[in-house]
Amino acid sequence: MAGMQNPVGDTTELLIEHRREIANLVQRIKNRRMQVFGLYATPVALVLTVVVWAGLKVLLWLHGDTPTAINGICTATVFFLAIASVVQLVLEFQSDSPWEDPKTPVRQLKLKLALAEERHVLEARRHTPPVTDRQASYKERIPGEILRLRKESRHYRRLHLLMQWILFISSAAISAVTAWYDPPQPAKGVLIGLGATVTVITAAAGYFKPRERAFNLQQTADSIEQHTTALELGIAPYSAADEKGNLALYATTIEGLRAEQRMREQQLDQPQQGQQSVL
Template identity: 75%
Template structure:
């Protein structure tokens, strides 16, 4: 009976903590939505006024002694009508709470509500903190998503590197081909300028962002973490101690060290070349 009550209490605590996290996620999304609402609420009338002033300015400073082109008049008139309707709709919806969840509420109030919810969440977790062994076991269960994220980022940077390299190869080859085809290269001057600009931009971007190095580091970290996860599950070295507590402690320490090394490598890649040499 006592054990069943303990399980029930643990389930209730877990549901409460999950409820706090859901409330935090909901408030975060509500703040984003409210920012968009406020931006549209105040930005649309400002855009309407600016468009009207621009239309009047064009008439005064450009076509004062002549007729304004019908295309300009049509575009400006259509823009004013659309912005006017959008402003009217947004103002009407703002004062009808059944359409917008947080209509009439400031972003500051939502941020305060989010801060209080996060504080309650922290206090609840601190009051019911599980022992280190349980936290280390749950830490192991969170790692598959981290490994997936690292590999996904690695694939993204690898694709970026491949696209850059192919564009660089094609543009470099096209410069030589266009130069050899036209003699003198006057008809293809625009193409040569564009291709040379592309080569310069890709070379500079590849040297600055270093997608190949980032992809390699991310994949290496993901593979290392996966190797330690497999070793822990199979109970092989270095996680072959008789006590599970020691294995979990060593596992958490090792994975955190790998993640710290990954962050350090990312910081080194973000630094200029001179700064990297000094760090090394």
């Protein structure tokens, strides 16, 4: 009947509304923190600028005139900070402030966020969908997870290639500069800089291991995509006639792959000795 309501749809909309409220409160807390920081930091910066200006005058130019450039920079800074302080005070205390939460403590917004999250948890518990629906919903979120893994894999792969090219160019430049300048006294600074660059890049590549991270992420993404394709096509290991069993096996397998990926990340974050003990 047209007049009948869909309880599943109503529950979904309710949970989505809770999500929106939580996201809105999180953003409001960030904005309010910036506002409070500006209210306190701008006057402090104004006072510090005046103190530094006066200190420079006393220490360096007590018996002479302060350079025009110093006076101009300090004057412009003091004027800007004074205007910013006045504007922020007006926005904070005027009745029709464009700020969303004027004169509202951050802890009050945090309390609202905690209550909103608690309401969301309670509503989710009261209207928990069946396991099959949750598994089907989980399957629909997997393509986004695959895209995320591949995006991170590309990031680390590009970082690894950038490091390698810097190493190649710096190593070649050291040889070229050494051969060009003999004795190398005029280019001593260049050689020191190139040597330091090679050392830093080598150490960073060995510590952060971008190549290994890119490989692990790409491998996990490929494995997840392979299982997703197998489920959609109904081929092994998801060729059983029981759709519920296939979804359960799929969710178990994907969570296992994600757990394995997290374990690899933890191993890469540990020192070499710690990795050997874990392995």
